[in-house]
Amino acid sequence: MYLSLGLFGNAIVSGLLLGGFYAAVTIGISISFGMLDIANIAHPGFIVLGSYGAWYANSRFGVDPLIASVVLMPAFYLLGAGIYQLYYHAFERRGDASLRGLAFFFGLLFITEVGLILVFGVDYRLVRAPYIGPSLYLGALEFPLRLLVPFLASLAMVGLLWLYLSRSFTGRAILAVAQDAEALRIMGANPQRIKRIAFALSIATTSLAGAILIVIQPVEPSIGRDYIGRVFAIAVLGGLGSFAGTVVAAILLGIMESLTATFYGPSWSPAIAFGFLLLALAVKPSGMFGR
Amino acid sequence: MRGWTFLLLAVLVAGAVYAAAAAVNNGYVFFAGYVVLQYVVLATAWNLLGGYTGYVNFGIAGFFALAAYTTVALEKLAPLPLPVVILAGGAISGLLGLGMGYLTLRLRGVFFSIATLAMAVVAQTFVVNWNFVGGSAGAFVIRPQFTAWLRIDYIHYLFLLMLGLCVIALATARLIERSRLGDGFAAIRDDELAAEAAGVPTLRLKLIATALSGAFMGMAGAPLPYYVTYLDPPSAFSLSYAVNTIAMPLIGGTAAWPGPLIGALLLATLQQLVTVTISSAVNLLIVGLMLVGFIIIAPRGIIGWFGIGAGLVRKGKRR
Numbered sequence: 039m040y041l042s043l044g045l046f047g048n049a050i051v052s053g054l055l056l057g058g059f060y061a062a063v064t065i066g067i068s069i070s071f072g073m074l075d076i077a078n079i080a081h082p083g084f085i086v087l088g089s090y091g092a093w094y095a096n097s098r099f100g101v102d103p104l105i106a107s108v109v110l111m112p113a114f115y116l117l118g119a120g121i122y123q124l125y126y127h128a129f130e131r132r133g134d135a136s137l138r139g140l141a142f143f144f145g146l147l148f149i150t151e152v153g154l155i156l157v158f159g160v161d162y163r164l165v166r167a168p169y170i171g172p173s174l175y176l177g178a179l180e181f182p183l184r185l186l187v188p189f190l191a192s193l194a195m196v197g198l199l200w201l202y203l204s205r206s207f208t209g210r211a212i213l214a215v216a217q218d219a220e221a222l223r224i225m226g227a228n229p230q231r232i233k234r235i236a237f238a239l240s241i242a243t244t245s246l247a248g249a250i251l252i253v254i255q256p257v258e259p260s261i262g263r264d265y266i267g268r269v270f271a272i273a274v275l276g277g278l279g280s281f282a283g284t285v286v287a288a289i290l291l292g293i294m295e296s297l298t299a300t301f302y303g304p305s306w307s308p309a310i311a312f313g314f315l316l317l318a319l320a321v322k323p324s325g326m327f328g329r
Numbered sequence: 330m331r332g333w334t335f336l337l338l339a340v341l342v343a344g345a346v347y348a349a350a351a352a353v354n355n356g357y358v359f360f361a362g363y364v365v366l367q368y369v370v371l372a373t374a375w376n377l378l379g380g381y382t383g384y385v386n387f388g389i390a391g392f393f394a395l396a397a398y399t400t401v402a403l404e405k406l407a408p409l410p411l412p413v414v415i416l417a418g419g420a421i422s423g424l425l426g427l428g429m430g431y432l433t434l435r436l437r438g439v440f441f442s443i444a445t446l447a448m449a450v451v452a453q454t455f456v457v458n459w460n461f462v463g464g465s466a467g468a469f470v471i472r473p474q475f476t477a478w479l480r481i482d483y484i485h486y487l488f489l490l491m492l493g494l495c496v497i498a499l500a501t502a503r504l505i506e507r508s509r510l511g512d513g514f515a516a517i518r519d520d521e522l523a524a525e526a527a528g529v530p531t532l533r534l535k536l537i538a539t540a541l542s543g544a545f546m547g548m549a550g551a552p553l554p555y556y557v558t559y560l561d562p563p564s565a566f567s568l569s570y571a572v573n574t575i576a577m578p579l580i581g582g583t584a585a586w587p588g589p590l591i592g593a594l595l596l597a598t599l600q601q602l603v604t605v606t607i608s609s610a611v612n613l614l615i616v617g618l619m620l621v622g623f624i625i626i627a628p629r630g631i632i633g634w635f636g637i638g639a640g641l642v643r644k645g646k647r648r
Contacts, residue, residue, distance in 0.1 A: 145617050
């Protein structure tokens with residue numbers, strides 16, 4: 039296969055934009071797994087739920103999917119708070135979070151998937167929006183708006199979350215609970231409440247991440263599974279809990295997948311995420327930006 | 330009960346089950362029974378790692394389907410007797426378990442779990458791109474009507490083989506529980522750091538568990554192509570294998586070998602009934618809800634209600 043510079047450049051650009059989307063998908067895991075140590079493998083399931091929320095609002099009422107997902111965020115926040123409450127009482131409080139906690143989230147992943155199949159069927163769903171289709175051009179480089187708009191929305195969400203965590207009182211308490219829950223208790227804050235807020239936030243991000251997903255590609259209920267490997271690979275390589283690391287790792291994976299898809303064929307790209315994850319686990323489990 | 334007595338008893342029970350199924354003399358009994366037995370092997374295999382050492386494997390479909398595709402590949406290359414094919418599939422999946430474990434078992438258990446989940450997706454990617462075994466289009470396998478010798482109906486033969494695998498898997502699980510190996514596994518599950526400090530070779534034990542568990546999952550999957558006669562990646566790598574296989578030991582109880590057996594018999598039979606009477610999507614939803622419900626309400630499973638397994642965990646030596 040001959041290597042054209044334009045093809046290569048466009049593969050890098052679409053990988054970069056795809057990476058922005060991966061950051062949106064992963065940021066919730068960086069909070070729940072990276073900071074709270076809750077291995078929420080059902081996270082991609084909630085992202086698909088977010089996609090269906092955006093799809094329903096879009097196809098039924100004609101609302102822009104991204105705006106609809108922001109409106110739906112409080113509902114996802116409440117869902118997250120409820121799940122954490124259940125998780126806390128059933129597992130975390132008993133100190134039995136590892137085996138049964140994992141199986142619990144696995145069950146949740148499966149229930150959301152089958153539930154969506156029962157309600158909406160197994161057809162692929164897609165949304166309509168003015169930015170799906172046209173592209174911006176910068177010389178020979180093509181910036182499809184279908185990828186560019188989600189990229190910007192994703193960076194905005196990550197930026198706002200970072201501002202919240204580093205500036206607000208509750209946000210700093212979340213960072214503190216990630217370091218030492220016991221010390222936080224001594225300082226007079228309730229770690230369980232802080233963790234509930236943080237976990238609820240992580241689920242709230244899935245609303246927008248889901249909308250971004252359905253803008254980028256058609257969605258069916260079981261598509262979440264393809265993202266489990268990617269999401270955890272990025273979170274681990276980004277150094278669990280580091281936002282900057284998550285964004286860098288997401289973009290890195292996006293570019294690698296895009297290059298693979300361009301030069302070897304898209305059916306191989308899921309294998310890249312796994313290679314990425316194994317490499318991260320085998321070489322440097324604390325990630326690129328590990329503490 | 331000594332090991333040999335148990336094995337003899339298990340063989341007798343298996344013989345009785347086969348005789349009963351043959352007495353009914355209904356093709357559907359063997360068809361549905363095969364699936365139930367396959368889940369007994371899968372659940373017991375999963376529990377060797379998940380229940381005894383506490384490491385959660387989500388990649389069941391990967392181990393299972395890889396062996397099934399080994400069968401497809403072997404059938405095209407060199408047709409061998411089915412028991413040999415089952416051993417080959419078990420060896421391949423056991424090696425896969427060993428490799429996965431070697432790369433990830435030195436880390437915290439969660440990383441292993443996530444890696445297994447991703448592994449299943451990647452194994453599927455490889456099979457989809459592997460045109461020799463049919464790729465994404467799937468592969469047809471011709472099931473002979475009768476076996477070459479004794480001329481038994483082939484479905485009866487598959488049922489019989491799976492019954493044999495059940496006996497071997499359960500006897501292995503029971504043997505491990507009562508051996509030093511089982512004590513080592515339990516030490517890892519209860520407190521890995523303390524076990525390591527006390528001189529338990531934790532990594533080696535975990536690798537043994539992963540390889541054994543993977544091998545049995547592979548052996549359960551190897552006859553699959555002859556059972557379904559048409560195998561394609563989405564059905565071979567179906568997530569429902571993983572959910573079922575994890576739900577069964579957790580519902581039955583993970584502390585001792587009767588747990589996965591009871592869970593598998595109960596859940597798989599229930600599923601066969603619901604699939605026939607209601608629908609297969611609803612039956613998967615029931616499994617998901619039962620899994621979540623049981624781990625919240627009855628963390629020690631059904632055998633916990635009868636106090637089985639509770640003593641085994643606390644007593645240091647037991648023979």
